Amino acid sequence: MLRFLDKYVDRSDFEYCEMDTDSAYMALAGPDFDSVIKPEMQEAYQHGLQGYCKPGLEIEADCLHHWFPRTCLSQHSKFDKRTPGLFKIEYEGDAMISLCSKTYIVAKKVTKITSNTVLTAASLLRRAKTLKPKRLQPKRRTYNETKFSSKGISKKTVTAPLTIFKQVLKTKRPGSGFNKGLRARNNTIYTYTQQRCGFSYFYCKRKVLADGRTTVPLDLILRPGREKCEDVTETQVSGDFSKNWDLEDENNVNILNALLEESL
Structure with missing residues (x-):
């Protein structure tokens, strides 16, 4: 990924936020990934996306021309999404909080308008209850859509993840969550509830600077003496x-x- 970014994107236009074994989250200085490609590399970038549109042609990640799935045809795009080595956009958001390894959240504001199906169902329900006829208007609702990871804590039990991450980031104190499940013991099924401090503020793999955002390698002596x-x-x-x-x-x-x- 770094080879692609150094070649196609200026370093002032992106900053890493979180990285895992097979994924990388970064902040971009633009609305989407295509907008931060260097002007002199736009032609080569678009050629890799749309320049290999041939029936039956299968591409492989070669670190030269093929970095992302092709966008020329729908069938090529679906096929390339299953090709190992190519980068796929997993999620896009407006804000991100990365507390420590495998503990992060990405959020974006989503506006949802009441669909015609819901309006029709509400109208039929009013008619069934013999209520006075009323013309229902679609409503706009804005909410935060989130995608988060909380290693060690069941995501199903986390009700307000964005609030928890913001509180940990502000107070610098770990947040807790619950794990619920079933366990077999002596031919009997038991339920359990476990509270765990899984939203940790402490990050031990790199040194966090005073701004709370930038990190540098640890100044450790790996071979004492x-x-x-x-x-x-x-x-x-x-x-x-x-x-x-x-x-x-x-x-x-x-x-x-x-x-x-x-x-x-």
Whole structure:
């Protein structure tokens, strides 16, 4: 994905929000993905989407021309969505909160208008109740549609996910949820309810900066004691030490590691 973004999208037009094994959520400086493609790369980008429209032609992800499913024909689009390696747009929203690994939410405002089917059903219901005839008008309703992930907590028991994520982000305190289910024990079925603090604010994989949004790699020493063995000389290990060398001594092990790396 980074190879495509560096080639087709300017780095000032996107920012990563969440990444998993096979998915990546990012904020774009435009209404959709096509609008942030570099002007000089628009022709190559559109050619990959519509330039291979041949009957029976099957494409593969090659990191050169084929990045997304083709949009030329409906049958090609449906077929390419099942092709491994191609990027598929999973969800689009207006706002996103990423608390920690596998704990995020994407929200967008959706306006829904009452359908004619609902109006007809309401009119028939009033007639069945012998109510006074009334001309029903369609209503507009705006609400937040969300897509979220809460590892360790059943999504069915979360009633207001956007409110929970906002509260955790504001208070910096973990939020809790419930898990409900069935469990077999001694030939008997039991129900259980478990409360768990699954909406954690703490993120341990990267260092979160003061703005609460930008992250940098952790400044950790993965090999403690390495700085002690950088000045190792041959005089420290000269002679035949195979008999009296204590391999349980951490200092001796560090010296051997340093000599092995120098020889390689």
